[in-house]
Amino acid sequence: MNKIKxxxxxxxKAREIRNIILEMIVSAKxxxxxxxxxxxxxxxxxxxxxxxxxxxxxxxxxxxxxILSKGWGVSALYTTLAQKKFFDKKLLxxxxxxxxxxxxxxxxxxxxxxxxxxxxxxxxxxIGVGIALAAKLQNLHYRVFVLISDxxxxxxxxxxxxxxxxHHKLDNxxxxxxxxxxxxxxxxxxxxxxxxxxxxxxxxxxxxxEIDGHDFPQIATAFSKLPFEKEKPTVIIAHTVKGKGVSxxxxxxxxxxxxxxxxxxxxxxxxxxx
Amino acid sequence: MRAAFLQTLxxxxxxxxxVITLTADMGFSIFEDMQKEFPxxxxxxxxxxxxxxxxxxxxxxxxxxxxxxxxxPFATMRCFEQIRLDVAYNNVNVKIVGTASGFSSNQxxxxxxxxxxxALMRLLPNMTVFSPGDPLESEWAxxxxxxxxxxxxxxxxxxxxxxxxxxxxxxxxxLGKGIEITKGSDFxxxxxxxxxxMAKQIVTNLALKKLNGTCISLPVVKPIDRKLILKKAKETRxxxxxxxxxxxxxxxxxxxxxxxxxxxxxxxxxxGVPDKFTSITGSQQYLLNYNGLSAEKIxxxxxxxxxx
Numbered sequence: 001m002n003k004i005k006x007x008x009x010x011x012x013k014a015r016e017i018r019n020i021i022l023e024m025i026v027s028a029k030x031x032x033x034x035x036x037x038x039x040x041x042x043x044x045x046x047x048x049x050x051x052x053x054x055x056x057x058x059x060x061x062x063x064x065x066x067i068l069s070k071g072w073g074v075s076a077l078y079t080t081l082a083q084k085k086f087f088d089k090k091l092l093x094x095x096x097x098x099x100x101x102x103x104x105x106x107x108x109x110x111x112x113x114x115x116x117x118x119x120x121x122x123x124x125x126x127i128g129v130g131i132a133l134a135a136k137l138q139n140l141h142y143r144v145f146v147l148i149s150d151x152x153x154x155x156x157x158x159x160x161x162x163x164x165x166x167h168h169k170l171d172n173x174x175x176x177x178x179x180x181x182x183x184x185x186x187x188x189x190x191x192x193x194x195x196x197x198x199x200x201x202x203x204x205x206x207x208x209x210e211i212d213g214h215d216f217p218q219i220a221t222a223f224s225k226l227p228f229e230k231e232k233p234t235v236i237i238a239h240t241v242k243g244k245g246v247s248x249x250x251x252x253x254x255x256x257x258x259x260x261x262x263x264x265x266x267x268x269x270x271x272x273x274x
Numbered sequence: 275m276r277a278a279f280l281q282t283l284x285x286x287x288x289x290x291x292x293v294i295t296l297t298a299d300m301g302f303s304i305f306e307d308m309q310k311e312f313p314x315x316x317x318x319x320x321x322x323x324x325x326x327x328x329x330x331x332x333x334x335x336x337x338x339x340x341x342x343x344x345x346x347p348f349a350t351m352r353c354f355e356q357i358r359l360d361v362a363y364n365n366v367n368v369k370i371v372g373t374a375s376g377f378s379s380n381q382x383x384x385x386x387x388x389x390x391x392x393a394l395m396r397l398l399p400n401m402t403v404f405s406p407g408d409p410l411e412s413e414w415a416x417x418x419x420x421x422x423x424x425x426x427x428x429x430x431x432x433x434x435x436x437x438x439x440x441x442x443x444x445x446x447x448x449l450g451k452g453i454e455i456t457k458g459s460d461f462x463x464x465x466x467x468x469x470x471x472m473a474k475q476i477v478t479n480l481a482l483k484k485l486n487g488t489c490i491s492l493p494v495v496k497p498i499d500r501k502l503i504l505k506k507a508k509e510t511r512x513x514x515x516x517x518x519x520x521x522x523x524x525x526x527x528x529x530x531x532x533x534x535x536x537x538x539x540x541x542x543x544x545x546g547v548p549d550k551f552t553s554i555t556g557s558q559q560y561l562l563n564y565n566g567l568s569a570e571k572i573x574x575x576x577x578x579x580x581x582x
Contacts, residue, residue, distance in 0.1 A: 108364060116335075120359050126325035127360060130332015137294075137314055138336070157356065160325035167320075 007216040010048060013083070014040045018245045019272050020079045020092060026260055028096035030104055034243035034255035036076035038180040038213070039068075039147060042238060043080040045219045046145065055086045058112035064142050065131050067116045069124020070149035070178060071106030077114070078102055086113040122155030124148060125175065129161045132173040132233075143226070147176045151183035154192050159204075166205030171227040174234045175206075178213065180242035182253055201235045213238025246271050275435045275468075276373055278409035279428070280304060282416040283341060287315050292337060293420070296330055298323045298344040300373065305343075323348050327356035327368070334366035339420060345379070346372030346388030346429060354394055361425045362398040369419045369426040370395070376468055376518035376547075378432045380558040388429075389547050392466075393523020395427040396496045402449075403496040405429040405517070405525070407470025408438040411493040414447045422449065431468040431518075438470050438491070452499040458486030461512035461580060464503070466492045466525040468518045469562075475569040476516075476576070485580060498528045507538045512580055514543050516572065518562065521546040543579060545572050 017040050025033045047053070052064045068077050075095060082089045094100035101109050105119030118124040128146035135142055152158050165173050179197070181188050188194060201208045207228035211218040222236050242256075243249030246268040249260070260268065287293045287308070295312075297305060299321045309316045319326040323344055330340040342349065349372040350357065361368045372391055379386035395403050402422060404415035412430065419426040439453065447453065452464070456477050465473035470491055477489040488510060492499060507513060513533065515526040526544030533542055547565045554564065562568065 117359055117363055120355065122324070123328055123356065123359060126328020126356070127332040127335070129325070130329035130334075131336050132332070133317075133329065134333050134336030134338060157322075157324035157328065160320075160322035161328065164319060164322065164325060164329065 010041075010044055010216050013048065014044050015245070015272050017044065017076065017079045017083065019269075021075045022260065022265065022268050022272070024075050024079070024092055024095045026265060027093065029259045030075070030096045031257050031259065032072045032075065032104070033260060034249055034252070035070065035073040035149070037244045037246070037249065038240040038242050039070070039073050039076050039178050040245070041214045041216060041219060042147065042176055042178070043076055045216060045223065047080050047084050049220070050223050051145070052142070053113075055084050055112070058086060062140065062142050065115050065128070065144045067118065067124045067128050067144070067146045068106050069118045069128075069146050069152060071117070071119025071124070072104070073149075073178070074104065074106040074119070077106065078111075081111075081113040087111065121149070121152045122157035125158050125161040128173060128175075129165050129168075129170065132165070132170040133168055135172050136168070136170065142172070144173045145176065146173070147178060149183075150177060150179045150181065150188050150194060153177070153194050154183070162201065162204045162206065165233040169231040170233045171229070171231050174226055174236065177235060177237045178240050179237050180240040182242045182251070182256070184256065186253060197237060201237075205232060206235050207232040208235045208237060210237045210239060213240035214244055275406060275409055275412040276304070276430050276433050278412040279371065279416045279430055280308075282413045284308060284311075286417065286420050287312055290339070290420075291315065293339045293341070294333055295341045295343060296326055298326050298342075298348065300344045323353040324356050327353045328360050330368045331360035331364060331366055334368050335364065339367040339369070341369045341371055343371045343373065345386065346375035346391045347386060349373075350388070350391040350394055350427065357395075357425075358398055362400045365400045365424045367423065367425075369428065371428045371430060373430045373432070375429045375431055377552070377558045377561040378468075380561055381555050383555055384551050384553060387552065389518070389520045390523065391427070391429060392495055392517075392519050392525070393527070396523065396528065398425075400424050401496065402426045402494070403429070404493055405467035405495050406493045407465065407467050407491050408435055410437055410439045410441065410444045411447070411470075411491070414444055415493060418449055429467060435468065436471055438474060447493070450494050450497040450499055452490040452492045452502045455489040455491055456487065458488050459510055460485045460487055461514060461576060462488040462490060462506040462510045463514045463516060463576075464490050464492055464525065464529055465516045466495055469516050469567065472567070472569050472572075473516050476573045479569060479573045480576060483577060485577065487576075492525060495525055495528055498532060500532050503529055503532045504536055504538065507533060507536060507540045512541045512576070514545060514576060516545045516567075518567070519546055521549055541579060543575070545575070
């Protein structure tokens, strides 16, 4: 019963975050709303329930590292960080406005909680591998989490890093793939198919599982078992819906680029209040 | 030059356990001793230049100073975008060491020539660019790269380059300062990197023809020694640059940029590799000569420029 209550609170948080993202994106006439919507539950769970982080000491050497490799989904991360009081919520209003540090792609420029500059695809995982390797070399016990997109799995550097993490047995490293099945120009399966995806990771000496990336119980179960295997990095392939939470934004690639208009805003506000 | 680099790096690693050497599977017969002595400070990341730059950045963000070693074209060009965003933007302690630069891999052709690396590295904010010309400069560059905070590119050629400077002179090397090798008021020849011996030869040859030149080694291409360039522009009317690099973007361009905005009127000419690919093989000397880079050809050009 407690558990169900718990998830209800998380679901409410996810809705709140989607509302704030909508406000930010519309106010800045910004893009990538759908990319942010597909990772909200994962971020809410990690920051609310899982990561060993302290907003009062965001550079604590022992903190868990979270790298948003799909840096274009950063409005979801900014909102989550602001909710956790890494910085003042008022700052969110500056997103993508003149002179703001809240850039449209995750950029390591002094915003507390942003660990790496990413969004040029295939950068987050190699950096995460380096940080995880450093922990092993220094006998530190922090863990490294890298959230990557499916489109990023086209990049050679991503697979180089996958190979390296497996080889170096980085069981302190977890990758979450936001497998929303869309990339810049269309469907992943039509452009550059990743399947059999799980088998690919396993062949590279990773331990893999698949979850529904919007289902809190499934997310919680997956993270409770880390690392899945000793001496192996973990990948959680999260099946997600691009634009999740607002019917008119879901699974339509135009919302990688466009800012919602009054039509979508009204539907969004209605659906996100339910 | 590479031996001086290696010895200096070993000495640094012995003292500072937070120095890690990464190699993208390069350094056969070079790194075996390092690998044995420093199992926790030496990592062969495999043939993965792009992810290795990210990995090096992750290590650097976790407190390490990282020397990343690969052949110059692969250390700089294959992973340029990673160097730009991961290393240069974050201003981290990653020291990129490009070996076998210029035409060092003389028999291997265009894939292994590195004639654009300085241009690329010079372009990046936060990056310091070393192009040492003899073993003493190489040793100094390797140590200075460690001492300064932030990203560095060190351009090396293969072993066998003679020592040009007097050993005692190396105490006076200063970051961003040129080193005067000969003095003369008829012209100044700026040189950076592997062609330092050729530059010295050119000036010596011309002295026999009563043209006295100042030869200046610039082992640091960025930050460039603007002050010295301007001083020489006032003292000698003819200024030249020499390098085993494309005529575009390297030392010649760096000096040209200073001169063009100086409002000082001088005669200036760049000697470097012309803007075309070299699609033949041969000895390094043959390939340099094929591209117009020999002490005889350049000496004659300088003579013609000044006398005519």
